[in-house]
Amino acid sequence: MRFVDAHRGRFGGVEPICRVLRQHGLQITPSGYWAAKKRPPSVRQRRDAQLTELVRGIHAANYGVYGARKIWHELHRQGHPVARCTVERLMRDCGLTGVVRGKKIRTTMAEPGHERAADLLNRDFTARRPNRTWVADFTHVATWSGVVYVAFVVDVYSRAIVGWSAATNKRTPLVLAALDMGLWRRDRAGQPVCAGLVHHSDAGSQGEFKWSSQHLDQGVWHGKTCRLGNGGDRPPGDAFAGSAGGERTSGDAAAVLAADR
Structure with missing residues (x-):
């Protein structure tokens, strides 16, 4: 109905628009459109309209800083029982948001000064068997004592978290x-x-580049596991990838987490 209302003046009324829409598989008739226009608002629509006005009033009365949770509590205090998800939906529909305390945390900060190698995955996040493609990332969790960063590595074949x-x-050790x-x-x-593993991670830069680039070349993992080489990431945002096995070749990027990624 909104689409027809917006274009009926341009295309000569309702019938031409419905005719074209039916040619594209949308079963919309002029009679159905006019019937919908005459149909009174449903109970839910009337309820949403009332609640939207209340939500707008509470949001404005509190300087536009209240979010869905506080507005939900205020509605209950005023005697309007409503689900929190309903408040979230109504706020989203009318473009209202609350203020979030604290500064925004960025977990990935790319360093433009460092050279990036090519992406070895090319957005193909599939694998035919285990230990062929690993993807890694890290995120943050707010706790009472501060922010905790959590890193994890996932085997694409099974979607299992193999390390965390x-x-x-x-920083790099994380x-x-x-x-x-x-x-x-x-x-x-x-x-x-063994040989053939591709490790793909975000292109962040948090310092200690030399230590991270040499970490795997120093024969860690008790000498039982092949080292990674032929590193690469995808500009501008996806990240490091390296195929396992063998020594690094000339001109190769850092073995893992190049530019401290």
Whole structure:
């Protein structure tokens, strides 16, 4: 109805628009349109209209800082029982938002000064068997004592988390510890990672580049697991990928988490 109302003056009325819409598989008739126009609002529509006015009033009375949770509580205090999801929907429909305390946390900060290699996955997040493609990322969790960063590595084949780590900062050891755990756990389970693994992660930059780029070349994982090389990431946002096995070749990017990714 909104579409027809918006274009009926331009295309000569309701019937030409309905005719074209039917040619594209939409069963809309002029009689159905006029019947819908004459139909009175439903109980839910009338209820939503009333609640929307209340939500707008509470939001404006509190300087536009209340979010869905506080408006929901205020509605209950005023004697209007309503579900919180309804308040969220109505606020979303009329473009109302609350103010979030604290500053926004960025977990990925790309460093434009560092060279990035090509993406080895090319957005193909599938694998025919385990230990062929791993993807990694990290996020943050708010706790009473502060922000905790959690890194994880997922095997694309099974979608299983093979390694994880947590820290109160987002420096290199956070993400490398998750990768180390994944390699150690697969080795302990009798499924060591050998040549062919591609490790794909975000292109963030949080410092200690030299240590992270040399970490795998120093023969970690007790010498039982092949080292990663031929690194790469996808500009501008997706990240590091490296195929396992063998030494690094000339001109190769950092072995893992190049530019401290």
